[in-house]
Amino acid sequence: MSLKRKLICALMVACLALVMALPAMAANKPMKVALILSGFLGDKSFNDSAHQGLLRAKKDFGIDLKVLESKNPADWEANLLSMASAKYDLIVGSSTQIAELIKKHAASFPDVKFGVIDGAVKAPNVMSIIFAQNEGSFLAGAAAAMFTTKTNIPGVNDKKIIGWVGGMDIPVLQDFLTGYKQGAKYIDPSVKVLVSFAGSFSDPLKGKELAMAQFEQGADIVMNVASTTGNGILEAAKEKGRYAIGVDMDQDGIYPGHILTSMIKRVDVATYKLVKDVKENKFKGNTVIEMGVADGGVGLTDMSVMKKALGNKFPNDILVKIKQLTADIRSGKIKVEQYKGFQRGI
Template identity: 40%
Template sequence: MLAGGCLWANGGSDSSGDSDQLSVILIIPGNLGDKSFFDSANSGMEMIKKELGAKTKVIEAGTDSTMWEPALYDAIEGNWDIIITGSSMSELLNKVAPDFPEQRFINFDTTISETPANVYAMFYATNDVGFLAGTVAAAITGSNLPLAKKDDAIIGFLGGMDIPGINDFLVGYIEGALNVNPNVKVLVSYAGDFGDPAKGKELTLVQYKAGADVIYNVAGGTGLGLLDAAKAVDAYAIGVDSDQAMLFSETDPEKAEHIVTSTVKQMGQALLRAVRLHQEGKLPYGTYAVQGIVEGGVGLAKNKYYNSIMTSELKAIVDEAEAKIVNGEITVSSAFGMSSEQINALRESVSVK
């Protein structure tokens, strides 16, 4: 799905005029090592270098937002063909990009649909994939799985911050869970930080103790603490952005065995596809592309752990929900179309009284 006016790519020559090699730089408003969102974007850069032969560079701009604007201007002055950034830097990018009409930008994850003429923007339908996570969680709670608590239907959610981008996952998660079990309860915690695993572990240990069978990680690096907690108390977790079970399959297989699935943004493939289109002169700058389940932009990681933990009956519940989203039978609400009062009401409706 595309929106906006188009300015087509003019090929892949180096803007400095010194080389025909395509040059691409990624600015991350955070740090690598989260085994989630930013690492997924970095994997795209590795594919761009390997498959397209591009000169690449990754800048970790950190969590201090005052450093993001200088990092962006440094990249512009560096004469890169394409500058990739986004997420928390989306507003800054949209402010700066019009001042440099010859520079090409890719916004790798944004919720802002207004797109400058020299920016190609991508948005991932996190509400849809959150719905699938909620379906998995509600199918597990009360089931006969070995780590499921059979008395109360309680699941959990850990968000990095109480912001629309995180609550979009939450809205889908709650709706997906209610679609399976209208009596399910959802414990919700926000860490207020995307880089504090200790806080993530602390919050989720409380949720597990309160009866949650499975907790959904939507907290970036903070969520690594959730995965630690799941291993520590022998409980289920759902990962986010990357296939987090497979990321730990060799280094910490016991932890991986507690991660039922992950809601995956195919960010690496999306970036590779976008840069390849730029190289071919076909990338429609000035547009906003939605990457949903139908487009293959988001989905569940149905890996060996998922297939081992989930019974055929539980997998059938998930497959049915996914099919109904694809064929339009289920339309998932989005936090981006809801007021804070509506989101609060939804949270309250599934809270443990």
């Protein structure tokens, strides 16, 4: 065989080997996942929780993860369209606001899978996960209503006033507030609940200002439901010598002794599940999954940080009551009210 024919044969064999290897190469290509945030990481709350779930997915499944942050609504849509046009395998919209944008654009990208947190979107390529945050907030409101009577604890006055500060006035936060008020009134119908909205999830100075105002009005404990804005709420509790309730993640240790408990919302479990379902070909469009008290999707921390800080002044009766209320919600004995404007189905 001539040298020329040998070279041709060798080239053909190499090409054939490359063609045969292509499916395997494609199979080993990392799954591309984008997280679109309506705010920033570092909130020690909702956004960080969503990110933590995807970091765990990155470790377990080797995904290629991209995070896009902004507080500008125009950027949210641009970020979503950019990732969809780049044909990411999964785009996670981690807020009600991003859910609305996915609802608007999902049909234009039928080959892209979208995951929605805190919203219900009906589309064959969208899977939605929502939370019964009203149930978790019921427990938080109950804890606050009990705590405000513990006048033996420094910083707790003799007024039955508790506070609540949210980020933007949107349906999912109204659902938080509905549960919080019901939980407080369940314990004591005479308790007063102060309510403020900052109008932003990215303004800790505003959060601090609103919390300080509520402390001045007699509240001795304020619940934070405000993402990055909430960092200011927690700081206000520390500076004023009062108390706060954290949200979404365990925030008890941020200012030990000033955060009674945190209402955990397992956004990390939701984002991890979305990736896992895509990897295992279990992703189902037109599906809404709700996570509540019954399945551990929401609940309160064990208050161990506060217990350590207060020592023998810690009110153990609050823990006992919260345990009972949790069981009653789980069994259906207690029906927690829902905010009618928060969409739970599709």
